[in-house]
Amino acid sequence: MLSPNEFTRVLENPSERRERYAEMLPAFYSHATDAYRHHWADSFHLPPFQDGQSLPQALAAQEHRLARVAGLRAGLRALDVGCGVGGPALSIAEHSGAHVTGISIVPWQLETAEKRAAAQGLQNLTEFRNADMMALLFDDGTFDVAFSFDAICHSPDKDTVYAEIARVLKPGGVFVGADWLCADGLTEQEYQEWIEPVCVSSALPDVLSLGRMVSGLTRAGFLIDDYCDLAARGDMTPNWEIFERAAETLTEPRPAGRELMYQHCLSTARAGRAGKFIIGYWSARKPTD
Numbered sequence: 213m214l215s216p217n218e219f220t221r222v223l224e225n226p227s228e229r230r231e232r233y234a235e236m237l238p239a240f241y242s243h244a245t246d247a248y249r250h251h252w253a254d255s256f257h258l259p260p261f262q263d264g265q266s267l268p269q270a271l272a273a274q275e276h277r278l279a280r281v282a283g284l285r286a287g288l289r290a291l292d293v294g295c296g297v298g299g300p301a302l303s304i305a306e307h308s309g310a311h312v313t314g315i316s317i318v319p320w321q322l323e324t325a326e327k328r329a330a331a332q333g334l335q336n337l338t339e340f341r342n343a344d345m346m347a348l349l350f351d352d353g354t355f356d357v358a359f360s361f362d363a364i365c366h367s368p369d370k371d372t373v374y375a376e377i378a379r380v381l382k383p384g385g386v387f388v389g390a391d392w393l394c395a396d397g398l399t400e401q402e403y404q405e406w407i408e409p410v411c412v413s414s415a416l417p418d419v420l421s422l423g424r425m426v427s428g429l430t431r432a433g434f435l436i437d438d439y440c441d442l443a444a445r446g447d448m449t450p451n452w453e454i455f456e457r458a459a460e461t462l463t464e465p466r467p468a469g470r471e472l473m474y475q476h477c478l479s480t481a482r483a484g485r486a487g488k489f490i491i492g493y494w495s496a497r498k499p500t501d
């Protein structure tokens with residue numbers, strides 16, 4: 213594990229974030245896993261809210277919507293790319309009856325996910341593996357569906373991840389998800405002002421724009437059925453409000469971790485409110501031939 217000083221140095225340097233992501237991410241999630249579980253939920257993604265929805269309702273609605281779009285049902289196999297403590301994987305397995313394999317680069321998240329699966333009686337419909345999305349440990353054509361919630365942004369090369377997902381999907385397989393992005397058309401100065409603080413405090417090597425995400429998926433061979441800024445599908449403001457409240461009530465006992473999570477919450481809420489930072493959504497298919 214990186215020492216606290218090394219971790220800070222890696223976070224502050226974009227090329228180090230890219231080169232040392234495999235060490236940086238466990239260090240980041242040694243702070244962020246408990247912070248999210250305590251201040252957010254067991255699903256670590258940012259959903260669109262419909263009228264009057266609570267956070268748990270909005271998270272579940274978003275997970276079930278993506279499962280529906282992907283056509284998940286009993287007998288199908290799905291891959292959850294960047295599964296956290298299993299929030300979406302468990303919810304989608306239970307809701308759809310499909311088998312879900314979740315992967316994370318952070319080993320102790322998988323232990324939590326497995327315990328949660330056992331507590332919910334979902335061991336037969338889920339499995340959790342320590343794996344890197346940059347080099348998936350599955351054979352070609354293993355899965356009917358791949359989904360990902362707010363995770364690919366952590367990878368140093370999103371195009372490699374898209375290509376890996378295309379490889380492990382069966383022909384005709386569906387890839388749906390959401391990810392942390394920046395708005396199209398930001399200048400380099402705007403990116404540095406609004407997005408770089410989010411990357412530093414969230415352990416993201418960089419983020420793609422919505423348009424760049426779509427061209428990356430297309431280059432990996434996917435046919436795009438749908439994509440948008442999730443703000444087009446509901447109200448994203450409650451996410452920023454919850455982040456701002458969490459920043460004021462953080463329970464993380466270690467000062468360095470508390471400062472990191474404080475910056476994480478505030479820089480994300482600030483850039484989200486300004487529309488510079490967005491959550492992008494896509495639904496895509498691997499061609500059948």
Ligand SMILES: C[S@@+](CC[C@H](N)C(=O)[O-])C[C@H]1O[C@@H](n2cnc3c(N)ncnc32)[C@H](O)[C@@H]1O
Pocket residue numbers: 237241254255256257293294295296297298299300315316317318321343344345346360361362363364366367
């Ligand atoms: C923001 S969390 C989202 C977790 C989950 N999708 C959810 O919504 O609850 C991002 C997840 O991606 C995982 N992750 C980041 N980079 C990864 C990589 N290169 N390979 C596998 N997992 C990775 C992290 O360990 C973490 O579990």
